[in-house]
Amino acid sequence: MTPALSVLDLVPVRTDQTTADAVAASRSLAKVADELGYTRYWVAEHHNMPAVAATNPPVLIATLAAATERIRVGSGGVMLPNHEPLVIAEQFALLEAAFPGRIDLGIGRAPGTDMLTRYVLRGGATAAADEAVAKFPQYVEDVATLMHPDGVEMAVGGRREPLRATPRAASVPTIWLLGSSDYSARLAAARGLPYVFAHHFAGQGTAEALDLYRSTFQPSEANPEPRTFLTVNAAVAETAEEARRLALPQAQAMVALRTGGRLAAQLLVEDAEEVELPPQHQHLAETMLQRWVVDEPGAARERIEKLAAEYGVDEVMVHPVAGAHVATPSGSSPAREATLRLLTA
Secondary structure: OOOEEEEEEOOEOEOOOOHHHHHHHHHHHHHHHHHHOOOEEEEOOOOOOOOEOOOOHHHHHHHHHHHOOOOEEEEEEEEHHHOOHHHHHHHHHHHHHHOOOOEEEEEEOOOOOOHHHHHHHOOOOHHHHHHHHHOHHHHHHHHHHHHOOOOEEEEEOOEEEEEOOOOOOOOOOEEEEEEOOHHHHHHHHHHOOOEEEOHHHHOOOHHHHHHHHHHHOOOOOOOOOOOEEEEEEEEEOOOHHHHHHHHHHHHHHHHHHHOOOOOOOEOOHHHHOOOOOOHHHHHHHHHHHHHOEEEOHHHHHHHHHHHHHHHOOOEEEEEEOOOOOOOOOOOOOHHHHHHHHHHHO
């Protein structure tokens, strides 16, 4: 069975791009996904990284939802310990009011940033940041409750006062828990929430996490059955050789991330081909490329179908990692768009 397809976008920034260029390229990519019938389009939260412009999911979601017509737009994800629950509840409740039935709130527990940014986001209080991680289950509950049309009532000064994210909510975003370990799998199962394991990033432990989630799932009113999908990195081109060339800049960036190097702006394909990695780093790059979907269209589609069957999912979220050649217009990402088009051709 052919799985439904969705898109994960970290809003990559190339060496030839400004932040404005990167956002323009992602806006164009979202339009392509919308036109092709992709199910959802999620953006990440990362801070203080020259290679990534996805620093503020709610702002990006508003931009992308306004530029599209039917596709669901959401976060993959909001790193909840970085924020107060009421702020996230208000942001996503307002997005849902503006684009009813089209908003997903994917929530993660990791900071998604370096220690300095985490320190600043929490007002310079390291203890507060650590406490926010410890309180993650309660924060998830707080966000869900505050977005509900009934909201909550709190005792203040001897009186009970109502508190809700929006004054008259008619619908609420779908909450998903995200993770790369079994922590969020257990929490999502216990709360009866949809869950996504970061297969595109972790690459290992996916089957175990999904099995744990499914086997311990407690039905909820909104979700009587476990609900999940698979995330994969993909670069698709007319030939497997070209697909591999296009994936090279992302592979080198991930090697830098995994080995403590500097995550600089993403290289253009021709510049990446000039880089000589040490043998151990080259082996790491090859291992990652083998886990990704990097191929010509027919083989790529077959690989995605096999992955969906292997993990028992009916939806696959593609993270298009195809880079750009020299002289590519700076406000576009034609190889990422081609990956989406070729997977549905």
